[in-house]
Structures are given as C-alpha cells and as structure tokens.
Amino acid sequence: MLSLKLKIALVITNLSGGGAEKAFLKLAALLHRRGHDVHLFLLENIREHVPEPGIGIHALTESGIAQAKGYFGKRLAALRLRRAFRQQQTEAQFDFCISTLPYADEVVNLAGLPRVWHRIANTLSAEIENLKRRSPAKAARRLARYRRIYDGKNLVAVSDGVAQDLQRELGLSKANIQRLYNPFDLDEIRALAAEPAALPKERYVVHIGRFAPQKRHDLLLEAWAIAALPHKLVLLASPSPALDDLIAAAGLAGRVIVAGFQQNPYPWIRAADALVLCSDHEGLPNVLIEALICGTRIVSTDCPSGPREIMAGPLARYLVPPGDAQALAAALRAAVDNPLSSSAADLTRFSADTVAQGYEGLPALWREPG
Numbered sequence: 001m002l003s004l005k006l007k008i009a010l011v012i013t014n015l016s017g018g019g020a021e022k023a024f025l026k027l028a029a030l031l032h033r034r035g036h037d038v039h040l041f042l043l044e045n046i047r048e049h050v051p052e053p054g055i056g057i058h059a060l061t062e063s064g065i066a067q068a069k070g071y072f073g074k075r076l077a078a079l080r081l082r083r084a085f086r087q088q089q090t091e092a093q094f095d096f097c098i099s100t101l102p103y104a105d106e107v108v109n110l111a112g113l114p115r116v117w118h119r120i121a122n123t124l125s126a127e128i129e130n131l132k133r134r135s136p137a138k139a140a141r142r143l144a145r146y147r148r149i150y151d152g153k154n155l156v157a158v159s160d161g162v163a164q165d166l167q168r169e170l171g172l173s174k175a176n177i178q179r180l181y182n183p184f185d186l187d188e189i190r191a192l193a194a195e196p197a198a199l200p201k202e203r204y205v206v207h208i209g210r211f212a213p214q215k216r217h218d219l220l221l222e223a224w225a226i227a228a229l230p231h232k233l234v235l236l237a238s239p240s241p242a243l244d245d246l247i248a249a250a251g252l253a254g255r256v257i258v259a260g261f262q263q264n265p266y267p268w269i270r271a272a273d274a275l276v277l278c279s280d281h282e283g284l285p286n287v288l289i290e291a292l293i294c295g296t297r298i299v300s301t302d303c304p305s306g307p308r309e310i311m312a313g314p315l316a317r318y319l320v321p322p323g324d325a326q327a328l329a330a331a332l333r334a335a336v337d338n339p340l341s342s343s344a345a346d347l348t349r350f351s352a353d354t355v356a357q358g359y360e361g362l363p364a365l366w367r368e369p370g
Contacts, residue, residue, distance in 0.1 A: 005035055005036055005037060006031075006036045006037070006095040006096075006360065006363070007036070007037040007039075007092050007093070007094050007095050008031055008036055008037065008038050008039070008094065008095060008096060008097075008098070009039050009041060009085065009088075009094045009096075009097040009098070009113070010024060010027070010028050010038065010039070010040045010041065010097075010098050010099075010100075011040075011041045011043070011081065011097060011098070011099040011100075011104050011107075011108050011113075012024050012040070012041075012042065012043070012099070012100055012101065012104050013042075013043045013044055013067075013101055013103050013104045014042055014043065014044040014045070014047070014066075015042065015046065015047040015048060015049045015051070016046055016047075016048050018210060019121075019209075019285075019286055019287070020100055020101055020121045020122075021048075021049055022049060022286070023121065023158075023182045023286055024100050024119075025040075025049050025051055025052075026182070026183060026184075026185075027098075027182070027183060027359070028040055028051065028052070028055050029051075029052040029055070030183050030185070030352050030355070030356050031356065031359065031360075032052060032054055032055050033052075034356055034360075036360075037056075037092075038054075038055045038056065039055070039056035039057075039058060039088055039094075040055055040056065040057050040058070041058045041060065041081060041084060041085070042057065042058065042060060042061075043060050043061070043067050043077050043080075043081065043103075043104060043107060044059075044060070044061050044065065044066050044067045045059035045060070045061045045062060045063045045064065045065060046064060046065075046066065048261070056088070058084045058088065060077065060080040060081060060084060069103060074103075074106060074107055074110060075110060077107045077110075078107050078108075078110035078111040078112075079111075081107060081108070081111045081113070082111040082112065082113070085111065085113055093114075094114070094115065095115065095363050096115040096116070096117060096362055096363050096366065097113050097114070097115060097116045097117065098116075098117045098118075098119050098156065098359075098362075099116065099117075099118055099119065100118070100119040100120075100121060101121070102145075102146065102149060105118045105149050105150070106145075106149050109149060109153075115363070115366055116153070116154065116369075117154045117155065117156050117362055117366070118149070118150060118153055118154070118155050118156070119155075119156040119158065120150070120155055120156065120157050120158065120162055120166060120283065121158050121162070121283040121284070122162070122281065122282065122283040123161060123162055123165045123169075123281045123282070123283060123304040123305050124146055124165065124166070124169075124170055125165050125169035125170055125304075126165075126280065126281030126303075126304050127142070127214075127281065128142050128143050128146075130213070130214075130280065130281075143170070146170060147170065147171070147172065150166070150170070150172055150175055151171075151172045151173070151174050151175055152172075152174040152175060152369050152370050153175055153176070153369050154175075154176045154178075154365075154366050154367060154369065155172070155175050155176065155177045155178070156177075156178055156179075156180050156362075157177055157178070157179045157180075157283075158179075158180070158181060158182055158283045158284040158306075159179065159181065159283060159284040159305050159306045159309055160179055160305070160309055161283075161304055161305020161306055161308070161309060162179075162283050162284070162305050162306075163177050163179045164305075165304060165305060174370070176365070176366075176367045178358075178362070178365055180355060180358040180359060181284060181349060181350050181354075181355055182284055182286055182289075182350070182355065183350070183351070183352040183354075183355035183356060184286075184289055184290070184293060184347070184350045184351065184352060184355075185352045186293050186347060186351060186352075189266055189290060189293045189294065190293060190294065192264050192266040192267075193266035193267055193269065193270040193293075193294045194267070194270075195264060195266075195267055196267070197262075197264065197267035197268060197271075199267060199268060199271050200232055200234060200257060202231065202232045203230070203231045203232070203273050204231050204232040204233065204234045204257070204271075204272055204273065205229070205231050205232075205233055205234070205272055205273055205274045205275070205276055205332065205336070206233075206234045206235075206236065206268055206269060206272040206274075206275050206276070207220055207233065207234070207235050207236070207237075207275070207276050207277070207278070208236040208237075208265055208268075208269075208275070208287045209236075209237060209277070209279070209287070210237055210238065211237045211238065211240055211242065211243045213280075214279055214280055214281060214282075215278070215279050216278045216279055216280055216301075216322075216323075217235070217237070217243065217246060218246060219278050219323060219325055219328065220233075220276065220278045220328070221233075221246060221247060221250040221252055221256070222250060222325040223278070223325040223326075223328035223329040223332065224250070224252060224255070224256070224329070224332075225250050225251060225252060226325060226326060226329035227329035227330075227332045227333050229332065229333065229336060231273060231336070232255060232256070232257055233252070233255060233256045234256075234257045234259055234268065234272070235256060235257065235258050235259065236259050236260070236261065236262050236265055236268060237258060237260070237261070238260055238261050239258050239260060243258060244258070265290075266290065266294055269287070269290060269291050269294045269296050270294040270295065270296060272291075272296055273296075273297070273335075273336050274296065274298065274299055274332065274335045274336055275287060275291040275296050275297070275298050275299070276298075276299045276328070276332060277298070277299070277300040277301065277307065278300070278301050278322075278328060279301060279303050279322075280301070280303055280322050280323070281303050281304050281305075282303055282304075282305065282306050282307070283305065283306060284305070284306040284309075284310075285300070285306050285307060285310070288300055288306070288307060288310045288311070289310060289347070289350050292310070292345045292347060293347060297318070297335045297336075297339055298311065298315070298318060298335075299318045299320070299328070299331045299332055299335050300318065300319055300320070301319070301320055301321065301322040301323075301324075301328070302319040302320060302321060302322065303322045307319060310345065311345075312345070312346070313345075315345055317331075317334070318331050318334070318335055319331075
C-alpha cells in the first residue's frame, strides 16, 4: 500500500455487460480499496454493472440515454467530459486519467484531458483484418483512426500480445506502451464462486461471452456437435433469436442452455467440468484466468492475444488453432476425459496487489504526447 494518495480519473463509454467494462470496474474498486480517490466518468449513463460504493460516479447523460457516436456527438461528449472533469478538480488536480475502448479514448483526446493513459484491451489488428474481409476501405479508415488516436500517446496494454500488436501490426512507433495485466482478487473470486446459484443439474461445459462474431458461437456449436459429449453446453450470453436459430441449425436443440448474463458467473464457472473460449481475437481473456482461479479446466483457441500467455506449460496442450472445429472438439474431449490440475498455472502475476502497484507507478512513466 502506497503512503501517497492519488486522485485518479477513469473514463469509459458506459457500464454495459461486456468484459472490458467489468475489468475496468474491478480496476476502479482495487484502486479505491488501496486508499486512492477514484472517479469514474460515464459518457453514457447506461449501467448493468454496479460500481463499488465510495467511487465517484459522474454520468454525462440522463439515465438510459445513449450518446451519439458521430462527428458532432463525439464533440458534444468531449465538451461534457471536459466540463465534468474541471468540476472535480476544484480542490485537487487528477494525478492521471485512464480511458478504455476506442470511442472513449477518442472523446478523451478531443476533451484535451491532462496526463492521460489509454488502456488497450484487444488486439486491434485482428479487428481490422476481420473488417478487411468485408470492406477493405472501411478497414483502412479504421486503421487510420486508431493511428490518429493512439500513436505518440501513453498506452496501457493488457497483455504482451496486445503490446506487440500495437507496435508491430499497427505501427505505433511513437507510443509509450506499458504492459499491465488486468487485476484479479483471487480470494474474492473464490468466495463468490462458493455462493449459491441456480445451476444446471447435469454436468456441463460453460462458455461466457456476448453473442458477437468475435466470440465465434458458430465455431463452438460446430465443435460441440462433433465432440458428442454427454454434457450440456451452457452459454452465459443474453438470449437472442439469432442465437436460437444458430443452435437449431447445428441440431443442438435441447443440448444447449442459454443462461443469460449472470451478475456473479463464478459459481457457474466453478461447477463446470470445463470452460471453453473460442474467439478469433481477444486482448487478455479474463474468463480463462477466472476459471483457473476457480479450479476449472480451460480450453481455448490460440488466438491473438492472451491465451498463450495464460496457458503456459502443461496447459498449452488445450490450446487449438482459431477456426478449427475438429481441434476444438478434440481438446474439449481431452479436457473432460483427462483432467489436468489448473494449479499448473502461475496466477501471482495477475494478483490484485501486483497489478495495482503497476498502475500506481504510471505517473512516473507518463511522457508528453507527441
């Protein structure tokens, strides 16, 4: 614990149900518990997660109202943010500001906030490559936008893979990049995993992630049909007709449970025979670390980036090439039939104290953008 109390601003678009939002709230709670004065600025007052009491919350729209994302909408959001930021600096200046996700990062730049770090939680080049298959022109514009937002700036990458992607693939040669993993309170997660929950009575494998192309539910369902395990497949994703259609098209009606978003997913993870991640790209997939903390076996695509950093040593046998349904099915069968102790993973590098000390050291590492 530092003796110096820092005043820290965190900026995010909203608190919807995504992993980036959840990780950002965990960071806010961790820094607050360590005695710092933490303020969370929401560009949109849309909330699915609940911030920890004691954190200053400053929402820039009325409850439930989305902020326009176009040219004028970004500038209106920047004006509101700059005004709210200044109001919170009447007594003391912020020591540093952290924003996350490209829209919030761009608004922060437009607002001209001081001592900013942009937290990058995904492999941006993979996103651009996927977009290039549909529209090369849009991909080129997206790449130019990211370079405009991030090059020459102070960046926090959530994994070594993300840091390398920013340097090598996006070509951010002028950026000041520091790698800081997402923080995990191991004791808290294990305590939450022990709480009661309305779990399936059958043995099951769990997948956690919103229904989006990046998460590859189509690949998962194809692999699940091939694996022919006696388990249920539980999807912690919000129900949708499109997802139901995908399940039906795979011939898996009755074998898949769409359990919806869970405020506390840890009992679901702990009780599963395995957790599977099948994304085309990630930044640092929190669910893999959370599963290891809960003592649950993991299977993952070896996507950029994060899984290979997490699944080192013996755990690497459960990494499979992205997009390969046959390999994913084989890894699922192997994980269920031949369990491997998750104690093989080194979790200390993800511990809350280790990561918090890294964030507390950011003021000394900040460089003037340029």
